[in-house]
Amino acid sequence: MRRKSIITALFTALAVAIAILWAFPVYWMFNSSMLPNVVLQSTTPTFLPFGGSLENFTAALADGKFLGALTISLTVTLSTVAAVLIIAFLGALAVSRFKFKGRKSFILALLLIQMLPAEGMFIAQYKMMSSVGMLNNIVGLTILYTAAVVPFTIWMLRGFVAGVPAELEEAAMVDGLSRTKAFLKITFPLLAPGLVASGVYAFLQAWNEFTVALVVMTEDQSRTLPLWLRGFVQASATRETDWGMVMAASMLVAVPVIIFFLIVQGKMSSGLVSGAVKG
Structure with a gap:
């Protein structure tokens, strides 16, 4: 027992x-976001933000493009999550x-699509969006994000759906429920953890994506938060990069993700417990 306690x-x-x-x-x-740029450039690192302030956050929020970028990112991300969950779930x-012709080929295609490098599709994506007039367009960016995330999400949800026996629905139908009600009352609650996990994946992919947005969102007023953040990193001809402001801006970008995880974490845990009890 003593040896086991030591190992533990x-x-x-x-x-x-x-x-x-x-x-x-x-x-x-967070520590760097509270300190002025002079302190950050010192050769001696400062591990505690004593004497720090919120000036970097104030300066980042004062940027007139922040709210616009935040609105675009939230709109694109939430739209992508909704579209991905609906399409991938179906x-x-x-x-x-269901058994249908070409089913195995379709599943194989899902895997092959994931092997394609995103950089190899930039030119095609740009020309496609340009031809339909969707450059610098929230709908166009949402379509690209959805198309990129859906294949892997289908593969992810496929495992959750396959893990729920179809016999549960059949038993509910024997008890008098229709196929639709049996699915909604029996199968769908058991798939909640998979839907939440897929939603988290889609949210992170859309929120943090940079390269596709850089290609198709070329105007200043159409930039997402990652593109807005890049503006703080790039030093202009008259000033050097203010790393304190960059860290403050990075914290502002991370806050919605933290809030999202705080909300989803409880739902994921309750979904797992609910599925285990009902199973």
């Missing part, structure tokens, strides 16, 4: 060390519950 303590200490190492970049970003149901 060692693994606990290792886990804590790894957690600290993982969280340190986030802390360093696609996962089709490949998991």
